[in-house]
Amino acid sequence: MDRQNSSSNTRTKILEAASRLFYEQGYHLTGINQVIAEADVAKASFYYHFCSKEDLCVAYLEQRHQDWFGWLREEVERSREPLERLLGLFTFLERWLANSDFRGCAFLNIIADFPSSYHRIRQLVVSHKDALQAYIAQLVDHLGCSDSDNNLSHLVNTIYLLFEGTICQCQMYRTTEFIQDTRETVRKLIS
Amino acid sequence: MDRQNSSSNTRTKILEAASRLFYEQGYHLTGINQVIAEADVAKASFYYHFCSKEDLCVAYLEQRHQDWFGWLREEVERSREPLERLLGLFTFLERWLANSDFRGCAFLNIIADFPSSYHRIRQLVVSHKDALQAYIAQLVDHLGCSDSDNNLSHLVNTIYLLFEGTICQCQMYRTTEFIQDTRETVRKLIS
DNA sequence: GTCTATATGTCGATAGAC
DNA sequence: GTCTATCGACATATAGAC
Numbered sequence: 001m002d003r004q005n006s007s008s009n010t011r012t013k014i015l016e017a018a019s020r021l022f023y024e025q026g027y028h029l030t031g032i033n034q035v036i037a038e039a040d041v042a043k044a045s046f047y048y049h050f051c052s053k054e055d056l057c058v059a060y061l062e063q064r065h066q067d068w069f070g071w072l073r074e075e076v077e078r079s080r081e082p083l084e085r086l087l088g089l090f091t092f093l094e095r096w097l098a099n100s101d102f103r104g105c106a107f108l109n110i111i112a113d114f115p116s117s118y119h120r121i122r123q124l125v126v127s128h129k130d131a132l133q134a135y136i137a138q139l140v141d142h143l144g145c146s147d148s149d150n151n152l153s154h155l156v157n158t159i160y161l162l163f164e165g166t167i168c169q170c171q172m173y174r175t176t177e178f179i180q181d182t183r184e185t186v187r188k189l190i191s
Numbered sequence: 192m193d194r195q196n197s198s199s200n201t202r203t204k205i206l207e208a209a210s211r212l213f214y215e216q217g218y219h220l221t222g223i224n225q226v227i228a229e230a231d232v233a234k235a236s237f238y239y240h241f242c243s244k245e246d247l248c249v250a251y252l253e254q255r256h257q258d259w260f261g262w263l264r265e266e267v268e269r270s271r272e273p274l275e276r277l278l279g280l281f282t283f284l285e286r287w288l289a290n291s292d293f294r295g296c297a298f299l300n301i302i303a304d305f306p307s308s309y310h311r312i313r314q315l316v317v318s319h320k321d322a323l324q325a326y327i328a329q330l331v332d333h334l335g336c337s338d339s340d341n342n343l344s345h346l347v348n349t350i351y352l353l354f355e356g357t358i359c360q361c362q363m364y365r366t367t368e369f370i371q372d373t374r375e376t377v378r379k380l381i382s
Numbered sequence: 383g384t385c386t387a388t389a390t391g392t393c394g395a396t397a398g399a400c
Numbered sequence: 401g402t403c404t405a406t407c408g409a410c411a412t413a414t415a416g417a418c
Binding site: 031032033043044047052053 | 410411412413414415416
């Protein structure tokens, strides 16, 4: 246990610095030199724990997926009422986007930073968004609507698109003021 | 006239190469060396026409704005029927995204490539999206709905979010198969 | 496992010839 | 206006001491 904590301390410092920098500045603008400087480790220590910069990027996205879903669930599941939970998606966006300086979605951002041919990176992004859609579908299911399955899957897709669109909108305009209206739009869609 | 064409030929070649590369690969992954190689000009010729790489980026976004809106209007205004025009927004997305190898929106992508502090770049993106929302508002106005102004502006915003969300979705999943359903969702929103 | 020092390449940008 | 040659800085990655 002690040995594990000790040996992973450097790795953790690197991953934390990289996560912050990749998210705030983008992948290609962030150099390895800056990562190791802010993590306060030596360059060779970095290459001991990660075999390349792209490898670090994969680790960053995997951890980000876990962290972000934790934040999302924490906000949504504050309420036990199904409708409030669904609308909680947008309350989450308000808090998360404002608290992250409107840098938007780490996964959408990373897609823009690589050409389409980087399949390994894009697969991680797709998995993340699959999970998001599945989570929205679960929230919609719990509403107990009497609509047909077909209508429900349309509804899930619509809410998902509004969710993604909101992230982009807030990232560009650097404000969350639009979200109130969007939450009301979703409320109307359901009834 | 001849002199102008001749003197701007190099500039045009550079801008065309840069537009393609910035869009396909992202800004930071694309080096000046690659741009001048594919434009088949000398490096000093590049710095004669543009004072920096960032300056080239601005020229790229300004031309892209003109080009893209031209494509959008051309598709939307094929019909003279107001509802068909509005739905034409999504027909446009189907064709454009598939024809551009699902690289998505040049403006959303460039935002991801720069830290939030690059105000000059972000302002160009905001102007572009303002214009898009104004165009959607115009299409919605022409429907001649009897709704209140407040409801209409909510509708414009909802369609805009669905539009942006669709771009992101198609970029990630590299398919336009979701768009048919989204167009039907918009049709229902109006009636 | 972590360090310093270094290898090798490419970056954005410039000087000066023509 | 376009060219070749080159600058200094920084990129990713590695070697070898401790």
